[in-house]
Amino acid sequence: xxxxxxxxxxxxxxxxxxxxxxxxxxxxRGFFLKKELYGRTCIYLENSFILLLYLGLILGFLxxxxxxxANKYAITSVADVNRILxxxxxxxxxxxxxxxxxxxxxxxxxxxxxxxxxxxxxKYAMIYYGWATIATLASMGLYLANR
Numbered sequence: 001x002x003x004x005x006x007x008x009x010x011x012x013x014x015x016x017x018x019x020x021x022x023x024x025x026x027x028x029r030g031f032f033l034k035k036e037l038y039g040r041t042c043i044y045l046e047n048s049f050i051l052l053l054y055l056g057l058i059l060g061f062l063x064x065x066x067x068x069x070a071n072k073y074a075i076t077s078v079a080d081v082n083r084i085l086x087x088x089x090x091x092x093x094x095x096x097x098x099x100x101x102x103x104x105x106x107x108x109x110x111x112x113x114x115x116x117x118x119x120x121x122x123k124y125a126m127i128y129y130g131w132a133t134i135a136t137l138a139s140m141g142l143y144l145a146n147r
Contacts, residue, residue, distance in 0.1 A: 002067045009059040016052040017140070020133040023049050027129060031122035038112070038121040049129060050109055053102045060098070097139040101132040108132070 023045040030038070108128025115121045 024130045024133045027125040031126045038118040101135040104128050104132040
């Protein structure tokens with residue numbers, strides 16, 4: 001069961017990265033080209049963006065708290081967590097960065113849905129979804145660098 005949920009989490013993350021890059025490029029182009037319509041495609045992409053972030057959060061919680069075979073590390077203090085680099089990455093750095101990306105994306109969704117002007121929608125989407133994408137890619141970079 002652990003490997004099934006892990007694979008779903010990985011594929012969700014890959015799909016999220018693809019959608020986040022497409023969305024970020026699309027809203028950045030829309031902002032700089034001063035497009036007049038924030039269309040349904042952007043709305044579908046941003047909804048998928050946020051949905052996949054929440055799904056990744058739920059799957060990550062399931063993996064870490066209920067299925068992760070991390071019990072073998074016998075953690076008794078914060079010093080033990082810092083000593084085990086991989087566990088520190090998943091328990092602190094990855095969780096913090098992804099939660100930050102989720103908060104940014106949710107704030108961006110609120111601003112884009114409340115904005116009247118299409119130019120403002122592109123601006124807010126570019127800023128908040130762009131930073132959430134950068135945070136996600138940075139988290140992936142940290143993982144690959146510590147591997």
